[in-house]
Amino acid sequence: MKFTKMQGAGNDYVYVNCFEETIEEPEVLAVKVSDRHFGIGSDGLVLICPSQSADVKMRMFNADGSEGRMCGNAIRCVGKYAYDHGLVSGTGIRVETLDGIKELKMELAGGKVVRASVDMGVPQVTSRVPEDIWVEGEKREFVGISVGNPHAVYFCGDIDSLNLDQTGPFYENHERFPDRVNSEFVQVMDRGHIRMRVWERGSGETWACGTGATASVVASILMGYTDDKVRVSLRGGDLTITWNRNTGHVFMEGPAIEVFSGTFTE
Numbered sequence: 001m002k003f004t005k006m007q008g009a010g011n012d013y014v015y016v017n018c019f020e021e022t023i024e025e026p027e028v029l030a031v032k033v034s035d036r037h038f039g040i041g042s043d044g045l046v047l048i049c050p051s052q053s054a055d056v057k058m059r060m061f062n063a064d065g066s067e068g069r070m071c072g073n074a075i076r077c078v079g080k081y082a083y084d085h086g087l088v089s090g091t092g093i094r095v096e097t098l099d100g101i102k103e104l105k106m107e108l109a110g111g112k113v114v115r116a117s118v119d120m121g122v123p124q125v126t127s128r129v130p131e132d133i134w135v136e137g138e139k140r141e142f143v144g145i146s147v148g149n150p151h152a153v154y155f156c157g158d159i160d161s162l163n164l165d166q167t168g169p170f171y172e173n174h175e176r177f178p179d180r181v182n183s184e185f186v187q188v189m190d191r192g193h194i195r196m197r198v199w200e201r202g203s204g205e206t207w208a209c210g211t212g213a214t215a216s217v218v219a220s221i222l223m224g225y226t227d228d229k230v231r232v233s234l235r236g237g238d239l240t241i242t243w244n245r246n247t248g249h250v251f252m253e254g255p256a257i258e259v260f261s262g263t264f265t266e
Contacts, residue, residue, distance in 0.1 A: 001266075003033070004081060005040060005259040008073030010207030010236015012259070013044045013060070015081055018049040026213060030061035033264060034203075043203045046074045048081055054096040055088045062202030070099040070148030072118060072210015072239075072252050079104040079257035080113035099148030106256075117253040119210070123147050123218045130223075135170050142183075143219035147250075149201075149217035153180045155223070159187045159197045168199035184212045188225045195233045206238030214250050217241040 001023070004015045014033045016023060023029060030045035032038075044062045057068045060071045075095055082095075084090045084108060091106040091113070100121065107115040115200035127144030133152075134140075142152040151170070156162065162185055169185040180201040187195040196216050198209040213232040220226040221243055229242045239254040 001264045002261070003040065003264050004261045005042065006077040006081065006257060007236070007259055008076050008208065008210065008237055008256050009234055009254055011071075011073035011209060012042045012207075013046045013071075013074050013077065014040050014264075015046045015048060015077065015086075017085065018047045018079070019087060023047060026059065026061050027065035027067070029266075030063065031065045032266065034063035035212070040262075043200070043206045044068075044069070044071075044074075046078065048078055048087070051096040054094040054101045056082050056093070057096040060087050061098075062200070063204070064202040064265050066202040067098070068149055068202070070097050070102075070211055072120065072147075072214060073208055073237060073254070074210075075102055075104065075118055076116040076210070076254060076256040077117045077258075079106050079118075080258065083113050084258070097148070113256055115254065116256050117251055118210070120147055120214050120250045120252050122248040123214065123250055125218070125222065126150070128222060133174065133176055135174065136167060140166070143222065145215035145218050147211040147214045147218075148181065149211055150177065151184055151212055152183045153186060153216050153219035155219075155225075156185050156187055159185050159195055162197060164197060164199050164205045168205055171199055172201050182209065182212055182215075184216045184219075186216045186220065188220060189233075191225070191227045192229065193231045193233070194220055194226065197235065207240070208234040210254070211241065212240055213239045214252055218243060218250060
């Protein structure tokens with residue numbers, strides 16, 4: 001199987017061109033390729049497929065094999081792959097996901113895509129007022145936001161002091177979230193800048209999460225902490241999130257980088 005390793009702000013996935021390859025058990029393959037010791041090493045698997053309703057279709061699988069509805073960092077890389085490898089000819093493309101069709105605008109340098117902006121749609125606020133939750137004997141408050149997948153946003157004084165390797169699974173699998181949840185831990189720096197760490201359901205702590213950054217900015221705006229355009233600093237780099245209050249749509253902008261390509265033998 002031919003593959004391409006790509007990353008957006010450190011959120012890395014293995015991408016397979018399903019215009020050419022046939023993948024029969026992507027859930028199983030995702031676990032194999034994601035292993036950083038015995039596989040390729042990634043946060044999951046992304047299939048770039050033909051679409052009946054858009055330019056291409058994206059299927060995204062977490063490192064544990066579960067399928068996600070949407071991934072903001074992965075979709076930018078899908079756009080880059082589609083343009084750089086000739087699947088599309090224009091820098092404005094539409095990508096089909098389980099969360100609907102997303103529109104991308106891509107930025108070129110030297111004939112290759114280096115950055116992309118994604119219309120993330122209208123976020124759904126599932127818990128506008130901070131909700132209390134107890135995790136391992138500690139009381140936390142979260143704001144619930146859905147950006148195609150569920151997010152719980154926690155505001156913290158110092159995100160560097162968090163031991164997510166130990167506590168992350170308890171947040172993800174808390175009884176409050178029967179379908180599990182993505183957990184974002186946010187430190188507000190000023191009205192245009194937040195720092196964020198994320199524990200993603202099915203993948204653990206990742207270096208970036210586009211939908212998580214989107215949810216965190218929406219929660220920060222709702223709480224009155226930030227303005228409508230925010231730089232989000234993650235472990236793997238920065239994303240820019242802008243909320244258009246007139247339309248309700250949120251836009252995410254950030255890098256898309258090809259790391260290497262190869263052949264994987266199961």
